[in-house]
Amino acid sequence: MKTEEIKHLLEEFESAVSEIEGVECWSARELQQLLGYSKWENFEKVILKAKDACIHAGEIVAYQFPDVRKLVLIGSDTERSIEDIALTRYACYLVAQNGDSRKAEIAFAQNYFAVQTRRAEVIEMRLLDYERIKAREKLSHTEKQLSGILFERGVG
Numbered sequence: 594m595k596t597e598e599i600k601h602l603l604e605e606f607e608s609a610v611s612e613i614e615g616v617e618c619w620s621a622r623e624l625q626q627l628l629g630y631s632k633w634e635n636f637e638k639v640i641l642k643a644k645d646a647c648i649h650a651g652e653i654v655a656y657q658f659p660d661v662r663k664l665v666l667i668g669s670d671t672e673r674s675i676e677d678i679a680l681t682r683y684a685c686y687l688v689a690q691n692g693d694s695r696k697a698e699i700a701f702a703q704n705y706f707a708v709q710t711r712r713a714e715v716i717e718m719r720l721l722d723y724e725r726i727k728a729r730e731k732l733s734h735t736e737k738q739l740s741g742i743l744f745e746r747g748v749g
Contacts, residue, residue, distance in 0.1 A: 602701045621678035629698035643687035657684040
């Protein structure tokens, strides 16, 4: 895959994300196009496999794949409501893992979500390390204070 193609797909993935109640989500209808699926029926099969993987991982499908409705233009400035699914980052990762990896877009998405997941893990580990260090510093400070009080009171 060419560098320009990768940059283009990365920009498309990043621009397609939206936020619903503080959670990053992608529209399944938009992701369908980004992942190279021309027919909703074919992409829906991938989503069903991803939902099965979600269930087997012990996650709640309704949280990761909530059903939503979307308005689309059907011509003459007329809109129609269609079914859609708001996919969390985790749901997108599962969809990418269950897609046809022969498609360049799927291969890109598999790498994209794996890298993004790893980045989130590293950030979380660093935050936990920072909190642990702060807790140790606080404990050390408290022990010094307690030691000073015990010394003042003549307790050995």
